[in-house]
Amino acid sequence: MEDHNVSPFNALPPVVVALAVVIFGLELMFQAATAGLLGGQGGVGWRLVAMEDYAVLDQVWTWMLSNGIYPPEQLLRFVTYPLIHGGFVHAAFVVVFILALGKMVAEVYSTLAFLAVFWVSAVMGALGFVVFMDSPFPLVGGYPGVYGLIGAFTFLMLMRAEAQGSGQMRAFGLIGALLAIQLLFALINGEFGTVVADFTGFATGLALSFVVSPGGWARLLRRMRQR
Template identity: 65%
Template sequence: MDEQTHSPFNALPPVVVALAVVLGGIELLFQLASAGLIGGQEGVGWRIGAMQSYAVLDTVWEWMRANQSFPREHLVRFVTYPFLHGGLTHAAFVVVFILAIGKMVAEVFSALAVLLIFWLSAVVGGLAFVVLTDTPYPLIGGYPAVYGLIGAFSFIRWVNLGAMGENQMRAFGLIGMLLAIQLLFAAIYGNYGDVVADLSGFATGFLMSFLVSPGGGHRLLNRLRQRD
């Protein structure tokens, strides 16, 4: 029997496993704290306290912009919010997407490229959230970063479909379906901030792929030359 059939995790790139373990592990700590198994009485409030200190908040951004002051403890929110989730289900879906989409991206891109796409998509998604929307809700969770990976996956499909001479718009089927679902829930709950953050993350991941994919820079240069 092939050794790779022993466990489904054998085929997962280490960078993908690391991202999933870190995000899943932090949610596990919050779950244990909420159950009173760690942290004592203070542990119950760990999630709320973490959101206050590390989530992206429009009120905090407006304060920074109004005062032209951008302290490090607030700027760090744009890279820490993906670690925080609203609950087990929220975190579980993010981890599943990382394992599924991240695997396909990491099989083509380098580990460094995957990390750059993941975190830069999170940062751009967070900035779009505070700049383009005005919402009292905090931005938490890894979805904007995951959507960046979906953007990279769409780029891979887009290039492959183009090479086969097929309709490249088919590469955007996944994001189209996810966006439709998100817009439905956003309309129900009246909160479009997450949609803006996720879509910005997707755009970041797709556009970054021109630069960080194998041969991406040369491919982009050739396309620009063909248009001249």
């Protein structure tokens, strides 16, 4: 007999729930502040202040390169920006992707491996953003980390296809569809910075999976010896 009182979150790995709660909790805080429920009159500008302090900004990266100094509080931007979003819909979609993809990835990967895929992908996505683009817009949001999870999911599909002896190109169907949609919106908006960040995140998540997935390091060494 089914227990209809069981929370749907019980089926999700705790690390996935924790990451989603942190991101959505911060967004709810910004929504409450904008509505005047938190922080008084100053709360209206909390999101903007957070972006100024914690988003990845090309001008900050250019300043660091020009001066040859890398203050920790500025480098911290590469780690904190995935937690800040441009609005409720932006954050909600990121949370949905984390819950859906995170469940599939975290059920196979260890907790540390899951967090490594998300945050290393986010960091590399931010580096791709500042190195290859000259965008006047701040980089915020968890999409580069989410695309890292898509990379990990693609890796799992590749391993399944290899075990079944089926076509491996099907594993790239999800990223192909998402990239096509993103390119369309980038053409409409004239801004390709997020596309570069997200695709870099995907490539990082896929490559990292060869090392951090269960048996991944041994599999990588075996393939290198075969070559």
